[in-house]
Amino acid sequence: MGVNAKQIQKINYFSKVSEDLCSEIAKVVKQKKCSPKTTLLKEGEAGDTMLLIFQGQVEVSKNMMVKTSSGFTMSTKSIIRLETTDPSPANKPITEPTVSVVKAPAFGIGEFSLVLDNAKRTSHVTAMTDINYGIIKLEDFSNIVDKHPSIGGSVYFEVAKSAVNNLATATQDISNLTQAFFFALAK
Amino acid sequence: MDTNKKAETKSSSIDDIDKKIHANQVLYDQLHQSLVDEIVSKDDEAQKKEKSRKSDVSKTRNFLLKFSDYYQSNELFRYALWGFVAVFFSTTILTIIEYPLFSGSVKDDVGDGFMFGGDEPNWVDTFFHTFWWAVVTFTTVGYGDVSPETHLGKFLTIIIMILNLGIVTMLTGAVSSVLVAARLKGDDTLDETKFYGHLIIAGWNPAVQSALRLIEANEDSASVVILINETEEEIIKRAVSGFDRLDITHLSENFTQEGVLKKAFIEECGTFMIVPDESGLLPNEKPDEDKTVLTALTAKSILEDIQVVAYILDEEYISHLHRANVNEIVFPDEHIPHMLAKHVTDPGVPQLFDELITQEKQDKGIQVVSIPKGLVGLTHNKVSAYYKFKHKWLLVGYAIKKAGFSLEEQMGESGSPIIRDMIKEQLDGAGIKLSSDEHVIVEINPDDEYIIDGKHKALVLR
Numbered sequence: 001m002g003v004n005a006k007q008i009q010k011i012n013y014f015s016k017v018s019e020d021l022c023s024e025i026a027k028v029v030k031q032k033k034c035s036p037k038t039t040l041l042k043e044g045e046a047g048d049t050m051l052l053i054f055q056g057q058v059e060v061s062k063n064m065m066v067k068t069s070s071g072f073t074m075s076t077k078s079i080i081r082l083e084t085t086d087p088s089p090a091n092k093p094i095t096e097p098t099v100s101v102v103k104a105p106a107f108g109i110g111e112f113s114l115v116l117d118n119a120k121r122t123s124h125v126t127a128m129t130d131i132n133y134g135i136i137k138l139e140d141f142s143n144i145v146d147k148h149p150s151i152g153g154s155v156y157f158e159v160a161k162s163a164v165n166n167l168a169t170a171t172q173d174i175s176n177l178t179q180a181f182f183f184a185l186a187k
Numbered sequence: 188m189d190t191n192k193k194a195e196t197k198s199s200s201i202d203d204i205d206k207k208i209h210a211n212q213v214l215y216d217q218l219h220q221s222l223v224d225e226i227v228s229k230d231d232e233a234q235k236k237e238k239s240r241k242s243d244v245s246k247t248r249n250f251l252l253k254f255s256d257y258y259q260s261n262e263l264f265r266y267a268l269w270g271f272v273a274v275f276f277s278t279t280i281l282t283i284i285e286y287p288l289f290s291g292s293v294k295d296d297v298g299d300g301f302m303f304g305g306d307e308p309n310w311v312d313t314f315f316h317t318f319w320w321a322v323v324t325f326t327t328v329g330y331g332d333v334s335p336e337t338h339l340g341k342f343l344t345i346i347i348m349i350l351n352l353g354i355v356t357m358l359t360g361a362v363s364s365v366l367v368a369a370r371l372k373g374d375d376t377l378d379e380t381k382f383y384g385h386l387i388i389a390g391w392n393p394a395v396q397s398a399l400r401l402i403e404a405n406e407d408s409a410s411v412v413i414l415i416n417e418t419e420e421e422i423i424k425r426a427v428s429g430f431d432r433l434d435i436t437h438l439s440e441n442f443t444q445e446g447v448l449k450k451a452f453i454e455e456c457g458t459f460m461i462v463p464d465e466s467g468l469l470p471n472e473k474p475d476e477d478k479t480v481l482t483a484l485t486a487k488s489i490l491e492d493i494q495v496v497a498y499i500l501d502e503e504y505i506s507h508l509h510r511a512n513v514n515e516i517v518f519p520d521e522h523i524p525h526m527l528a529k530h531v532t533d534p535g536v537p538q539l540f541d542e543l544i545t546q547e548k549q550d551k552g553i554q555v556v557s558i559p560k561g562l563v564g565l566t567h568n569k570v571s572a573y574y575k576f577k578h579k580w581l582l583v584g585y586a587i588k589k590a591g592f593s594l595e596e597q598m599g600e601s602g603s604p605i606i607r608d609m610i611k612e613q614l615d616g617a618g619i620k621l622s623s624d625e626h627v628i629v630e631i632n633p634d635d636e637y638i639i640d641g642k643h644k645a646l647v648l649r
Contacts, residue, residue: 067613079605100604172602180610183594184619186509 003029003134007054010086010105012162013114016154024148028140034131036094041110041125046118048138053107056131057083057093060109061124076124082107093128111159113138216576225561263365266358270325273354277347278321282314285340289317292333325351381434384457385411389442389482390464391418392474394498396426403433405554409458410434413451415442418466443481445489454490461486462498476504483511514626543648555586555644567637570645580647584631588642593622 005022008014008029014022029052034040040051043063061078068075081097083089086105112119117138145152258265282289293308293316303311320333324347335344386402386409388395395414402408414423415438427435440447442464453459461482463474479497486493497508498517508516529536543553562570571582594614598607614621629646630637 067616169603173606176598176602176606176610179594179597180614183621184614184617 002026003031003052003054007106007134008052010054011052011108012104013108013111013155013158016158017151021144021148021151024144025136025141025151028144029134029136031132031134034127034133036091036127036129038127038131039124040127040131040133041121041123043121043124045121047110047121048113048118049135050108050110050113050138050141051125052134052136053082053084053109054132054134055084055087055106056089056133057081057101057128058107058109058131059097059099059126059128061126062122063124079123081128082109089129090132091129095128111162114141114155114159263358263361266354266361270354270358273347273350274318274321274325277324277343278314278318280343281321281335281340282310282317284343285317285335285337286313288336288340289313289320289333292316321347324348325355327355381411382413382452383455384409385413385452385455386458386460387413387415387448387451387453387456388460388462389415389448390462390474390479391416391423391466392462392464392498395462399427399430399433399435403430406432412436413438413456415440415447415451416464416466417441443478443485445485448482448486448489453486453493456493458494458496459486460496460498463500474500476501480504480507480511483508483513487512512620551649553583553646553648556647558639558643558645563639563641563643565639566635567633567639568635570639574645574647578647578649580649582645583648584629584633584646585639585643586627586629586646587644589626589628595621 003026005019005026008022008026009017009019014025017025040058041047059078059081061076063074064077065072066075066077078097078099080099081093081101083101083103084106085103109125110119110121112122145155258268290308290313293302293312302308303315308316316333323330323333324344335341388398391414399412402412410432412433412435414427414435416423417439420437420439423437427433427437438447438451440450442448442461448459461479463476464478465474468474476499479499483495483497486495491512494515495511495513496515496517497513498519499505499508500518500520502518502520505516505518526537526540529540558570559573562573567582574580574582595611598610611621630643631646
């Protein structure tokens with residue numbers, strides 16, 4: 001039982017943390033398992049935990065207003081799927097992906113919780129296969145960072161890097177959407 | 188005294204300047220002359236190269252291409268060709284298989300007449316004799332003066348006759364269908380070979396005659412014109428009788444219909460012009476401009492790339508025409524406020540405008556000319572000097588063909604794929620095209636350092 005340091009290191013946020021310190025983190029990670037269709041995170045919910053997906057495939061989706069043949073309705077639109085490669089999912093996903101699948105050795109999701117108190121979840125995360133995952137609490141993580149400040153630096157740097165990248169993409173998305181908006185209006 | 192001196196020095200300095208200008212003028216002229224010479228020689232070379240390359244393309248290849256085109260398009264020719272091939276093929280086979288029989292019967296038939304082989308029939312006689320048999324059989328005339336006798340010969344003849352039955356039937360069918368089609372279409376069908384890059388004008392309006400007169404005056408423009416409107420034939424004939432260069436055809440049909448536009452070879456046309464249609468209207472009735480929008484939509488649905496120019500009287504329709512993706516809209520009323528105001532603020536400008544735009548002579552007024560290849564990539568001041576020294580034309584600006592804006596190209600790989608896909612999906616679903624047509628913009632009096640590229644055409648004042 002328990003999570004080992006190697007598993008922690010596979011997650012990009014912790015890739016720069018030494019194995020010794022990773023085992024410190026591993027101590028506070030609570031290992032869990034769940035079956036397909038389980039909702040791991042719910043959009044809008046407050047949360048003070050970060051999830052570490054060690055094995056399996058999850059779908060990230062958002063509530064959006066979409067246009068259907070019968071008019072506009074609120075519906076959950078899938079955005080992306082994340083799949084682990086080390087180890088790869090134990091079984092096939094319950095539905096074929098309709099969006100792109102991003103693959104990495106392991107994933108950390110809900111990383112905003114490491115930065116913000118009571119951060120709101122920005123999207124739904126649903127299990128598509130059997131999932132092997134771990135939960136780390138902000139409080140526990142803060143304690144480790146207090147003891148070993150060097151962890152904080154590298155982890156927060158990685159979190160910041162991904163946040164900045166996301167922000168750049170989001171800016172581009174806004175500009176694309178604005179152009180499309182003008183385009184549609186001009187017709 | 189002082190003032191006198193000043194005046195003297197002043198006049199001498201002006202003389203000085205004049206002298207300097209004169210000396211420099213010669214240099215300036217020489218410089219530009221050499222530039223012009225260089226460019227012209229470069230252009231000539233390029234043209235020569237192109238010509239020699241063109242003549243290199245083998246004539247046989249050209250002939251084969253034409254032949255296959257003709258074969259594809261002409262049903263009658265196709266069947267006739269196959270019929271001929273079948274006759275020739277069966278003749279050859281029968282000549283080989285039944286040689287003794289056919290060569291024997293040559294002598295019986297021809298008797299004392301001329302034979303290629305002299306006294307005894309040779310293979311040419313036999314072949315011709317067999318050919319005679321084949322044609323007699325194929326045309327189902329069947330004289331019966333010659334016929335195969337061996338089992339093998341008869342067996343082959345059976346096959347040939349049955350094959351022939353099919354070919355003759357199809358040939359007969361093709362002949363009659365061509366005749367029937369010709370009768371159905373009557374005089375309406377236009378000779379498609381001449382319609383390429385032509386001008387189609389949908390609707391009739393007094394402005395059309397004047398526009399045609401201006402087009403007639405410019406010898407570089409397309410000469411084939413099709414008018415589509417339901418105005419009386421007599422009126423149109425009278426209106427277009429004065430044109431020499433233009434080849435004008437009148438289609439008296441409803442131009443809002445797709446079939447009618449296709450009959451005018453709209454896919455091949457250079458410009459499709461829609462004007463407010465006054466056909467069959469009383470003097471105080473207004474033309475129905477809904478038809479203009481409808482026709483623009485029809486034309487663009489036939490082929491998106493058609494260059495459509497619409498002349499509209501009512502401002503209300505402009506947005507509709509934009510939505511129909513019309514390339515250019517002519518709305519005369521939009522110039523009126525400017526003309527009126529300029530008569531007050533800048534007298535002379537409206538007159539200049541009139542003078543420039545209403546020039547009917549071919550070699551006067553504002554015109555668009557293509558820029559010699561040698562000038563592409565040079566700066567505006569050089570191009571301007573070229574026209575000034577070579578042709579004595581004033582280069583006013585440039586007409587530039589701008590490629591249509593494509594949202595897809597603009598977005599490229601930026602942002603997240605999900606958003607890009609969603610945009611495409613949603614716009615497609617709403618029937619909005621992701622690109623706009625190419626259009627012409629003008630650049631008037633640019634900076635000296637402005638670079639000219641291949642998409643520029645020169646606007647010159649002659």
